[in-house]
Amino acid sequence: xxxxxxxxxxxxxxxxxxxxxxxxxxxxxxxxxxxxxxxxxxxxxxxxxxxxxxxxxxxxxxxxxxxxxxxxxxxxxxxxxxxxxxxxxxxxxxxxxxxxxxxxxxxxxxxxxxxxxxxxxxxxxxxxxxxxxxxxxxxxxxxxxxxxxxxxxxxxxxxxxxxxxxxxxxxxxxxxxxxxxxxxxxxxxxxxxxxxxxxxxxxxxxxxxxxxxxxxxxxxxxxxxxxxxxxxxxxx
Amino acid sequence: xxxxxxxxxxxxxxxxxxxxxxxxxxxxxxxxxxxxxxxxxxxxxxxxxxxxxxxxxxxxxxxxxxxxxxxxxxxxxxxxxxxxxxxxxxxxxxxxxxxxxxxxxxxxxxxxxxxxxxxxxxxxxxxxxxxxxxxxxxxxxxxxxxxxxxxxxxxxxxxxxxxxxxxxxxxxxxxxxxxxxxxxxxxxxxxxxxxxxxxxxxxxxxxxxxxxxxxxxxxxxxxxxxxxxxxxxxxxxxxxxxxxxxxxxxxxxxxxxxxxxxxxxxxxxxxxxxxxxxxxxxxxxxxxxxxxxxxxxxxxxxxxxx
Numbered sequence: 207x208x209x210x211x212x213x214x215x216x217x218x219x220x221x222x223x224x225x226x227x228x229x230x231x232x233x234x235x236x237x238x239x240x241x242x243x244x245x246x247x248x249x250x251x252x253x254x255x256x257x258x259x260x261x262x263x264x265x266x267x268x269x270x271x272x273x274x275x276x277x278x279x280x281x282x283x284x285x286x287x288x289x290x291x292x293x294x295x296x297x298x299x300x301x302x303x304x305x306x307x308x309x310x311x312x313x314x315x316x317x318x319x320x321x322x323x324x325x326x327x328x329x330x331x332x333x334x335x336x337x338x339x340x341x342x343x344x345x346x347x348x349x350x351x352x353x354x355x356x357x358x359x360x361x362x363x364x365x366x367x368x369x370x371x372x373x374x375x376x377x378x379x380x381x382x383x384x385x386x387x388x389x390x391x392x393x394x395x396x397x398x399x400x401x402x403x404x405x406x407x408x409x410x411x412x413x414x415x416x417x418x419x420x421x422x423x424x425x426x427x428x429x430x431x432x433x434x435x436x437x438x439x440x441x442x
Numbered sequence: 443x444x445x446x447x448x449x450x451x452x453x454x455x456x457x458x459x460x461x462x463x464x465x466x467x468x469x470x471x472x473x474x475x476x477x478x479x480x481x482x483x484x485x486x487x488x489x490x491x492x493x494x495x496x497x498x499x500x501x502x503x504x505x506x507x508x509x510x511x512x513x514x515x516x517x518x519x520x521x522x523x524x525x526x527x528x529x530x531x532x533x534x535x536x537x538x539x540x541x542x543x544x545x546x547x548x549x550x551x552x553x554x555x556x557x558x559x560x561x562x563x564x565x566x567x568x569x570x571x572x573x574x575x576x577x578x579x580x581x582x583x584x585x586x587x588x589x590x591x592x593x594x595x596x597x598x599x600x601x602x603x604x605x606x607x608x609x610x611x612x613x614x615x616x617x618x619x620x621x622x623x624x625x626x627x628x629x630x631x632x633x634x635x636x637x638x639x640x641x642x643x644x645x646x647x648x649x650x651x652x653x654x655x656x657x658x659x660x661x662x663x664x665x666x667x668x669x670x671x672x673x674x675x676x677x678x679x680x681x682x683x684x685x686x687x688x689x690x691x692x693x694x695x696x697x698x699x700x701x702x703x704x705x706x707x708x709x710x711x712x713x714x715x716x717x718x719x720x721x722x723x724x725x726x727x728x729x730x731x732x733x734x735x736x737x738x739x740x741x742x743x744x745x746x747x748x
Contacts, residue, residue: 255659278663278664281658281661281662281663281664281666282661283661284658284659284660284661285660285661289659295652295655295656295659296656297652297653297656299465308656308657308660309660309661311450311451311454311457311458312451312454312657312660312661312662312666313447313451313661314446314447314448314450314451314454315447315450316446316450317450356660360660
């Protein structure tokens with residue numbers, strides 16, 4: 207699903223956001239991207255959904271080399287990827303329904319199908335009773351569930367989550383992770399960036415550890431993923 | 443299937459634009475008001491130029507060449523008719539009227555009015571006969587008029603041709619000045635208006651930055667983001683132009699009687715005219731194009747990846 211080969215992300219001042227990162231994720235994987243703040247987790251996710259171009263290296267997502275993708279093709283890539291952020295990124299003046307429907311409207315889905323799919327998704331995430339509410343009327347956990355609904359309503363094969371529980375209480379965080387795990391169980395490839403040890407302890411998935419923009423380690427402390435994917439380290 | 447999806451996307455983009463305008467009426471109305479102000483100034487200016495051109499055109503229509511003749515016969519006399527036919531046959535002659543010496547004297551008497559008594563002592567009519575020659579509308583160039591005057595002067599029986607050379611040259615210069623200054627000022631006003639529209643669209647863009655970011659995130663293409671702004675800009679231009687026209691029309695109707703004699707003098711007795719349907723439609727189209735152009739100009743650097 208994702209292949210990164212010797213990827214560098216270099217900023218204008220000469221500092222590196224990522225350095226020589228190579229990584230492979232197969233379809234159906236669930237990976238925690240972890241490391242301290244500033245380690246490069248968000249930068250890596252941004253590269254994956256085409257918000258930034260790497261300075262060097264190649265990135266393939268679902269078989270497409272996105273480093274060679276013209277800007278005009280980025281929207282097509284993004285319709286295949288669900289993205290969740292720590293700050294939810296919801297439209298405050300739109301209802302829960304409208305916030306979720308936007309992903310399908312942009313994909314050109316008919317209005318009747320939008321209604322069916324949004325309703326079904328919100329019901330699945332326990333938000334059926336909140337459909338006409340504005341985000342400000344919802345709790346943090348509910349807002350994040352709306353964001354997840356928006357990310358998943360299009361049935362994307364890949365879900366990227368950047369600190370999805372960073373703004374939530376521990377109980378709500380587990381709720382959110384359960385929803386993401388459920389999406390994974392339905393076949394979605396999931397990459398979750400987090401530095402929350404509680405989540406890492408609870409969910410035994412493969413871990414990719416970044417340190418100062420470099421890939422530091424690719425296995426969890428309990429070696430859970432040792433039998434899983436081959437992950438390549440640095441070039442040198 | 444692809445077409446259906448594309449048309450649904452267009453529909454969604456239009457709804458997003460309409461919703462954006464509804465959610466930020468102040469920004470929308472501010473843009474309309476600013477554009478209307480600019481179009482009002484431009485429209486008022488164009489109205490002045492159009493009326494000034496009308497005055498000049500009328501003055502131009504009254505232009506005549508006068509060819510004096512040694513012949514002293516009446517209009518129907520054979521030599522007069524023959525010379526009239528030869529003048530009429532010249533290129534650049536639209537109409538010819540013969541003024542016999544007796545008619546010329548009558549005109550002079552009428553022009554002198556109370557002082558006409560000075561003519562009583564004349565033993566014979568000293569005034570010559572003349573042909574008043576009207577060139578066609580398109581012939582207002584001094585060089586062409588001079589060439590026509592020279593050709594007519596060379597005809598046997600014509601003693602002198604007068605055509606008010608200094609006046610014609612002054613007139614031609616004035617027309618050129620009005621056209622150049624008109625075009626220059628018009629272009630300047632258009633540029634200023636374009637900049638105003640671009641700024642207001644940027645304001646709208648800024649107000650909707652979060653929405654655009656989220657649209658981008660879920661896979662909105664460049665046109666999906668741009669289309670609502672273009673439509674909003676075009677709609678703002680349309681409303682602004684319509685409003686500017688209404689205000690201009692109202693001011694025109696209410697202001698004319700107040701100006702009275704001063705305006706009549708300025709326009710040489712010609713009544714002031716408002717835009718015709720075609721000109722009004724052109725101003726509205728200009729508003730729409732300005733709104734559209736301003737939107738496109740401010741969206742040209744929209745980052746496809748952001």
